[in-house]
Amino acid sequence: MNYSVIIPAAGQGKRMKAGKNKQFLQLSSIPLIIHTLLIFEKDHWCKEIILVINEEEKNTMMNLVSKYRLQKIKHFVIGGSERQYSVANGLEVVKDDTIVLVHDGARPFIQEAKIHELVLSANETGAAVLAVPVKDTIKKVTESKVEKTMERSSLWAVQTPQAFRLSIIKNAHDTAKQQGFLGTDDASLVENINEDVAIIEGDYLNMKLTTPEDLLFAEAILASRKGMA
Numbered sequence: 001m002n003y004s005v006i007i008p009a010a011g012q013g014k015r016m017k018a019g020k021n022k023q024f025l026q027l028s029s030i031p032l033i034i035h036t037l038l039i040f041e042k043d044h045w046c047k048e049i050i051l052v053i054n055e056e057e058k059n060t061m062m063n064l065v066s067k068y069r070l071q072k073i074k075h076f077v078i079g080g081s082e083r084q085y086s087v088a089n090g091l092e093v094v095k096d097d098t099i100v101l102v103h104d105g106a107r108p109f110i111q112e113a114k115i116h117e118l119v120l121s122a123n124e125t126g127a128a129v130l131a132v133p134v135k136d137t138i139k140k141v142t143e144s145k146v147e148k149t150m151e152r153s154s155l156w157a158v159q160t161p162q163a164f165r166l167s168i169i170k171n172a173h174d175t176a177k178q179q180g181f182l183g184t185d186d187a188s189l190v191e192n193i194n195e196d197v198a199i200i201e202g203d204y205l206n207m208k209l210t211t212p213e214d215l216l217f218a219e220a221i222l223a224s225r226k227g228m229a
Helices: 032-042 056-066 082-093 112-125 166-179 184-192 212-228
Strands: 001-009 046-053 075-080 099-102 127-133 139-142 146-149 154-166 198-201
Touching: 001 032, 001 075, 001 082, 032 046, 032 056, 032 112, 046 056, 056 075, 082 099, 082 166, 082 184, 099 112, 099 166, 112 127, 112 154, 112 198, 127 184, 154 166, 154 184, 154 198, 166 184
Parallel strands: 001 046, 001 099, 046 075, 127 198
Antiparallel strands: 099 154, 127 154, 139 146
């Protein structure tokens, strides 16, 4: 089963405190974004990659794509002021009625088997996301005071990829634009138009690299996988 994937990689990731786009940070001597792109490049279900980038970084991204001989990147799309707008720009170039994935450029450890499970679910239900059960106790806090302890058994931490039928995700983005609604992720836009979103249990290693500490965990994951190879 074929799919297209939109990978937003235009954000500057200020919490990483790197002084540059975190996508260019090196993990085992390879840029972060390349680790992510190679997963989809190698997946025979993936028919095209739409890479959403910062206009000022276009040449750098194109040079990296050429250096690592990535063949599935069919479009370089300029991002918007918010991630939601960047994804919307990416959707504009998806022409076939297909399953569309949206995946964070800073999640380099997604497993191909999970991608396939997600695509099959989205094909059947219309929308599906990866998520993992929350491990820690979660408290709702207001003005530095605990307001409520949340029921952990019903809480899931959502990841990417998130997968949708093209017609559903385009409708969700169009409606959000009309309403001036800014969601927390693409699934929240689908929820906003009253469409169900299926949950596929993900992998705790499918982490998003957000802070400097995450780089330490990322290097450890890469080292462990090399040891298993």
